[in-house]
Amino acid sequence: MNSAHCAPPPADVVAANVAAALAEDIGPGDATAALLDDAADSAYLLCKEDCVVAGRPWFDACHRALDPDVRIDWRCEEGERIAKGTVIATLAGRNRALVSAERASLNFLQTLSGTATITARYVDAVRGTGAAILDTRKTLPGLRVAQKYAVRAGGGMNHRLALYDAVMLKENHIRAFGSVAAAIARARALHPALPLIVEVETLDELREALATGCTRVLIDDFDADARREAVRIAKGAPYHGRIPLEVSGGVDLAGLRAIAGDGVDCISVGALTKHVHAVDFSLKLGPPPRAD
Known part of the structure; x- marks a missing residue:
């Protein structure tokens, strides 16, 4: 259990x-x-x-x-x-x-x-790698709490519950503010107590997020080479792994072990609750x- x-x-x-x-x-x-x-x-x-x-x-x-x-x-x-x-x-x-x-x-x-x-x-597929499996908000309408409970029963961990309990900056937010750093600054000013997750699409955005500071960085749809470089950057000086890296997008069981083996901290999987x-x-x- x-x-x-x-x-x-x-x-x-x-x-x-x-x-x-x-x-x-x-x-x-x-x-x-x-x-x-x-x-x-x-x-x-x-x-x-x-x-x-x-x-x-x-x-x-x-x-x-x-x-x-x-x-x-x-x-x-x-x-x-x-x-x-x-x-x-x-x-x-x-x-x-x-x-x-x-x-x-x-x-x-x-x-x-x-x-x-x-x-x-x-x-089971990532056991021993140190990577955690997270859910998403892709849940059945009206059953989000129930399905997220079931994810925990299966040994996974919960991402944010909804739109109110964490700030998650994505492409549209970053575009609206002109840069990752500016979006982070605005989020921290408005919601200083909430966890702050930043989704990045390039290594330059990753460096900017790590330098500005947040709760977690989500590297979205990175290929294998870019993902390994992202891990090297996040775990090396001057950041030393203080900000966890999350992988999202295009994740299935067949490729899961390889992703976890690259050293990421967590992997979010919509299929847990969607399919x-x-x-x-x-x-x-x-x-x-x-x-x-």
Whole structure:
């Protein structure tokens, strides 16, 4: 479990996500669940492919919103790697509530486990290099906090959450102020307490950002030779690696190890949250099957 990164999600965010999902799915009432006699029943949650599990708080909240007395016994932790065919939880509650909460709860679990699983693959690919894997703001609308939580469950780290918690100067900002140094000066004057990330497109802009000072420099779409030269500049005198270098743009699993091996400090990957492969789970009424 990646407990060092994976602090619990904010309860109010989970509640809001779940309320929206249940309202969307159930609306004025579950017409099919109404056919059931609302009796006590049990269910089990089956993982149908290898994955890293994430999303338990949302799964639980879906079921408890419809049956506050439901009992959910998890057999795995958040961030745990699970093999295909594993029963990862059992539930005991009212049958109507179990089936009404099924789809919304699985939608959260499959999406967030998908994010955690792909993150874990990227983290594994750079293990031992010293490079950290970061997410981006390329998230599903309304699920940013949830997906960034899942990134942490997979062993990754979060970039800025939104537009308000860090200043990130890009090409358009630098163009508007005429230079990297001028843009940095304006950002520091207006937001002295916020982290300041500067995206540069040339080695000259890199030198200017390092000399002026910021929290982190993002080298965007540098080729391999330029990237290695950027690392040499940032880690050499007079900067000595005080300002971390981030790589972004054109990053995939195939080339990830080479990028990390060049000595960069972090790599941001939009695919962690943008290209979601939902993990296959199934919730079935009744007791789990006995192991052979």
